[in-house]
Amino acid sequence: MHSALSGLGLTSPVLAAPMAGGGSTPALVIAAAKAGGFGFVAAGYKTPAALAEQIGQVRAAGVLFGVNLFAPNPVPVDRQAYREYADLLRAEADRYGVDVSDVEATEDDDHWQDKIDLLLAEPVPVVSFTFGLPEEATVAALRAAGTLVVQTVTSAEEARAAADRGVDLLAVQASAAGGHSGTLTPDRIPPEIPLPQLLGEVGAAVRLPLIAAGGIATPTAVGAALAAGADAVSVGTVLLRSDESGASAPHRDALADTRRRCTVITRAFTGRPARGLRNEFTDRYTAEAPAGYPALHHLTSPIRKAAAAAGDPERINLWAGTGYHNAAAEPATRILTGLTRRLWL
Known part of the structure; x- marks a missing residue:
């Protein structure tokens, strides 16, 4: 695991993806941390007050966590x-x-500036962005506050643009992912590039640690993503039927x-x-x-x-991502730990 992630004290390379609109809950974020990784409070569609309340619930549990924001990139x-x-x-x-x-x-703009102000006033361990790129000054301010900054990208070109903004890590999202694509050009449907291929293309373009996302729902898929160059993986759809969803x-x-x-x-x-x-x-x-x-x-x-x-x-x-049929109705910690079962055989 890359030092940017290993410094967080993770014992598992499997993270819980942010799912705005209700899928993510404080309980799910806490469960992900207890499984050895961490999850994200999904700030999308929430008021700043509601976001602060959920951050408070997770912080009170004393676990590692992140917050995911929709960066403004409107399609009028x-x-x-x-x-x-x-x-x-x-x-x-x-x-x-x-x-x-x-x-x-x-x-x-989904209360963009108010949410950034909240995260600067009360820093959290990790902040990730999707839909758009934050300004370089915003990234620098978050990093100065001690926050690890992650950017979602869907191509090598986007990865280079994100690296130029000074982010710490990239979440590389393939088109197999459920929910919204993090594409920076939402007026176009992203090409359907297999995740291992996309990881290779991004890894060749930038020298940043990579979190793989998109269609990962089995231990085999986790292993394939790590073998293709990912330092960790992020799963979402496979958690949607979990007890904490x-x-x-x-x-x-x-x-x-x-x-x-x-x-x-x-x-x-x-x-x-x-x-x-x-x-x-x-x-x-x-x-x-x-x-x-x-x-x-x-x-x-x-x-x-x-x-x-x-x-x-x-x-x-x-x-739903392409691996939706693997979603099971059981505790999230069991789902997440099960996804790692072949990694240390």
């Missing part, structure tokens, strides 16, 4: 395309008595549903490329959805919340 939506998409979704909204006709196109009941059930055979990359829910289980919503709207993040996220949010409350898996974002 075309207003005409937005209105047409909102009109198209009216039937789905009507199904639950939800009105999206007056949801204006929202182009917010915050995933909704219909999401958990869909991951266990053997009739669901594939995942798809879609902009239909948020206007940004993300991988999830195929359902009626992705079938109907993937081809219709315009690029536009976070505007589409805010537009579809009321529909998704109503569908989840009704137990309807066909109208929620069932984020």
Whole structure:
């Protein structure tokens, strides 16, 4: 394990990926640390106050942890395309008595500066960024506060740009990953490059320690990623059915549903490329959805919340990586330690 990670006192190279929107919980982050790695409090979509509260819960447990932030990299939506998409979704909204006709196109930055201010005022061990690159001064300030800085990248080009900003580590995310792609060019669908190949390309481009992510759900996949040059791996989907997961009941059930055979990359829910289980919503709207993040996220949010409350898996974002069928309903520590069982044979 690279010194940047070994200095943290890890006994396992398997980390719990941040899953914004509910999947990550303080309990899951704590469980990851107890398994010898660590997890991330997912700051995405949270208010600064809610983020501070979750950080406090994890800090009180006395464990190693990180915080993951969405760095601003907006995809402004075309207003005409937005209105047409909102009109198209009216039937789905009507199904639950939800009105999206007056949801204006929202182009917010997820409380970016307030969250950075919080992490500088009360430093945490690790901060990771996805969606965009933080400014060089932000990276320097966090490092000066004693925080290890991680950047999510999806290509060698992005890796070089991140290295130029002064980050400590890279989370190398392949397209097999569930949920949003961390691509820095979200107006385009990232190419489907196998994780070992992507690790090789990034490793040849920069001299930074690498955390592998994307479709890792078995001990064999963990070993392959480490053999391909990763210093650690990050897993998310395989934890979504764990006891500590915050995933909704219909999401958990869909991951266990053997009739669901594939995942798809879609902009239909948020206007940004993300991988999830195929359902009626992705079938109907993937081809219709315009690029536009976070505007589409805010537009579809009321529909998704109503569908989840009704137990309807066909109208929620069932984020899942390609290894989703390995997700099991058991304690997270058991899942995480099981993923390392072949490493020391």
